[in-house]
Amino acid sequence: MTSFGSVLKQMTVKRIKLMNQIILVQISVIIGSCLYDFFKGNMGSNDKTLANVTAIEMGSLIALGIVSIVYLISFMNLEVNSNRFRLIPISDIKLYMGSFLSTVFGFMYICLIDLIILGSSVLIIADKKMISRMFSDIHFNEIIMMLLALFLIFSIFIFGMIMCNTINILGSVITSFIPGGKQKIVKWIVYAIAIFLIYKVSSYVDIAGWLPGVDWTGDINDLSYSIMQVIIEIIIFVVINMNLLRFVETSK
Amino acid sequence: MKFKDNIPIFIQIKDIINSRIISGQYKMGQKVSSVRDFSIEFEVNMNTMQRALTELIAEGVLVTKRGLGNFITEDIEIIDNLEGSRINSVIEEMYNDLTEMGLSDQEVIYHIQNFMKEKRDE
Amino acid sequence: MSNLLEIKNLSYRINQKLILREINLEVQAGHFIALAGENGIGKTTLLRLIASVAKNYRGEITIDGKTKPEEKKTMVSFSDQLEGFSKRTKIRDIEKFYSQVYPDFSEEKFDEIAAFLDVDCNNNLSSLSKGMKERLVIALTLSRQVALYLLDEPFSGIDVMSRDKIIKGLLTWVDENSTVIVSSHHLSEIENVVDEIIIMKDYGIYEHVKTDDIRNEQGKSIEEYFENIYWEDK
Numbered sequence: 321m322t323s324f325g326s327v328l329k330q331m332t333v334k335r336i337k338l339m340n341q342i343i344l345v346q347i348s349v350i351i352g353s354c355l356y357d358f359f360k361g362n363m364g365s366n367d368k369t370l371a372n373v374t375a376i377e378m379g380s381l382i383a384l385g386i387v388s389i390v391y392l393i394s395f396m397n398l399e400v401n402s403n404r405f406r407l408i409p410i411s412d413i414k415l416y417m418g419s420f421l422s423t424v425f426g427f428m429y430i431c432l433i434d435l436i437i438l439g440s441s442v443l444i445i446a447d448k449k450m451i452s453r454m455f456s457d458i459h460f461n462e463i464i465m466m467l468l469a470l471f472l473i474f475s476i477f478i479f480g481m482i483m484c485n486t487i488n489i490l491g492s493v494i495t496s497f498i499p500g501g502k503q504k505i506v507k508w509i510v511y512a513i514a515i516f517l518i519y520k521v522s523s524y525v526d527i528a529g530w531l532p533g534v535d536w537t538g539d540i541n542d543l544s545y546s547i548m549q550v551i552i553e554i555i556i557f558v559v560i561n562m563n564l565l566r567f568v569e570t571s572k
Numbered sequence: 573m574k575f576k577d578n579i580p581i582f583i584q585i586k587d588i589i590n591s592r593i594i595s596g597q598y599k600m601g602q603k604v605s606s607v608r609d610f611s612i613e614f615e616v617n618m619n620t621m622q623r624a625l626t627e628l629i630a631e632g633v634l635v636t637k638r639g640l641g642n643f644i645t646e647d648i649e650i651i652d653n654l655e656g657s658r659i660n661s662v663i664e665e666m667y668n669d670l671t672e673m674g675l676s677d678q679e680v681i682y683h684i685q686n687f688m689k690e691k692r693d694e
Numbered sequence: 695m696s697n698l699l700e701i702k703n704l705s706y707r708i709n710q711k712l713i714l715r716e717i718n719l720e721v722q723a724g725h726f727i728a729l730a731g732e733n734g735i736g737k738t739t740l741l742r743l744i745a746s747v748a749k750n751y752r753g754e755i756t757i758d759g760k761t762k763p764e765e766k767k768t769m770v771s772f773s774d775q776l777e778g779f780s781k782r783t784k785i786r787d788i789e790k791f792y793s794q795v796y797p798d799f800s801e802e803k804f805d806e807i808a809a810f811l812d813v814d815c816n817n818n819l820s821s822l823s824k825g826m827k828e829r830l831v832i833a834l835t836l837s838r839q840v841a842l843y844l845l846d847e848p849f850s851g852i853d854v855m856s857r858d859k860i861i862k863g864l865l866t867w868v869d870e871n872s873t874v875i876v877s878s879h880h881l882s883e884i885e886n887v888v889d890e891i892i893i894m895k896d897y898g899i900y901e902h903v904k905t906d907d908i909r910n911e912q913g914k915s916i917e918e919y920f921e922n923i924y925w926e927d928k
Contacts, residue, residue, distance in 0.1 A: 403747055579913075581906055619726070620906065
């Protein structure tokens with residue numbers, strides 16, 4: 321039987337390769353627009369330069385970040401829908417874990433690289449005065465909060481991707497059971513129902529209600545609470561997806 | 573390889589191998605191909621090929637030597653019989669075709685002798 | 695002799711439409727079997743069920759005594775049409791993928807078979823003609839060392855030379871203890887190569903016999919015999 325490691329490796333390498341291509345495009349866009357600005361004489365004082373560059377970077381990072389998420393979702397769906405992956409002699413659970421973990425690794429990879437790009441360009445362009453201004457008032461608390469906030473955003477995106485996967489899986493299972501399931505209209509209705517059901521399930525998660533007596537007040541606690549909520553949602557939907565796989569036929 | 577599509581293939585394979593023995597293409601005691609090589613040559617699967625070979629072995633036309641493969645028999649009587657039956661079936665087919673046309677036995681002999689005379693004169 | 699493949703009371707519906715009803719089948723090791731039936735009768739569905747990529751069926755499908763899908767998949771090689779790969783994928787990368795995810799895949803064997811079948815491995819998927827793509831699929835399918843090979847209409851729409859090469863490939867590279875099930879609705883293409891035939895009709899299996907027995911008992915070609923079965927109703 322195929323080992324979990326081989327499948328995970330294949331899936332991760334595929335995503336990293338794609339992320340590298342996207343990052344290359346991001347860097348070219350950044351360098352390209354910086355050069356453009358430079359030759360147009362827009363690179364004046366340090367402050368203005370930094371703001372310009374940061375704006376360009378944020379724009380391209382966000383745009384291409386969306387592209388990477390779309391690809392990551394399509395890869396997960398392919399791993400559920402295609403013969404290429406479903407013929408592999410491995411249990412559905414291991415296959416799905418590979419799909420999920422490689423998506424997390426791939427997204428983590430591009431997020432870290434993008435943070436490094438953003439961070440290093442700030443450090444390159446800003447001069448000593450600006451840097452000391454930026455770091456003088458920072459408390460340890462604020463650093464923690466920023467990290468937690470970033471992690472929360474990361475988790476929310478992961479959750480979004482998993483949910484799209486659930487919509488695909490649930491939609492596919494329902495359409496194969498109902499008559500006339502191959503028509504487009506029916507598919508749209510089924511997917512709408514799937515989205516509704518998923519919304520219902522996810523709203524059911526309520527940590528505060530489940531763990532009464534825990535003090536959630538305060539900023540850091542707020543963030544931690546949200547993070548825990550999202551992680552539990554992720555776990556629930558990963559488990560749902562893994563168990564629904566046995567009903568999903570391949571369509572490619 | 574082209575086979576007739578309404579006669580069992582293993583029987584047609586047997587006929588082909590027998591013809592090769594009669595014509596001298598296979599010598600007595602000669603080693604023949606393995607089942608796999610034969611099946612590729614005849615373009616049939618190994619079961620069909622094996623069925624043909626098994627019958628030839630049962631009829632004594634082929635001899636299996638353990639660990640060495642299949643060989644043409646060295647028993648001359650069997651080969652003579654093979655030739656004899658082949659000759660018989662060819663004659664039988666010709667005789668049936670001619671008598672179906674309405675020829676009597678004497679007419680059959682007459683035409684055969686005529687044919688052989690014309691061949692000699694060529 | 696225990697059965698390689700055993701199907702008991704298999705029923706299957708999709709979109710509430712009945713495709714297969716109470717199918718029973720026993721297949722032994724070491725045979726080449728034609729799976730015959732008119733278009734749309736469920737040949738592909740049956741193969742997909744055996745390969746465990748079609749689901750939600752009633753009844754049992756057992757391969758070498760195993761019933762769990764992941765265990766069955768280790769013993770079956772199904773002719774996947776590679777739609778899960780993007781058109782720009784290089785053939786060498788497809789080979790690498792197979793070699794990584796299938797422990798029984800042999801790259802050596804693949805190179806041999808691909809060379810024999812004239813598959814140009816240095817290009818990508820989109821550059822292949824239909825015939826060459828089919829030969830690639832066969833090369834990939836046969837490079838796995840398994841007990842049961844399932845080929846779904848490998849000869850449809852390809853030229854005679856490709857077909858003959860594929861048949862020779864089957865005879866050369868399939869182990870004598872393995873079984874190959876080839877589905878086709880043009881029996882003349884494969885009737886000499888197979889030793890058994892499964893005829894599907896009316897949501898089920900009409901007959902499962904040795905091809906030479908049909909020729910012996912009926913004095914007909916397999917194609918003739920098959921067509922007669924279908925014309926009986928008309």
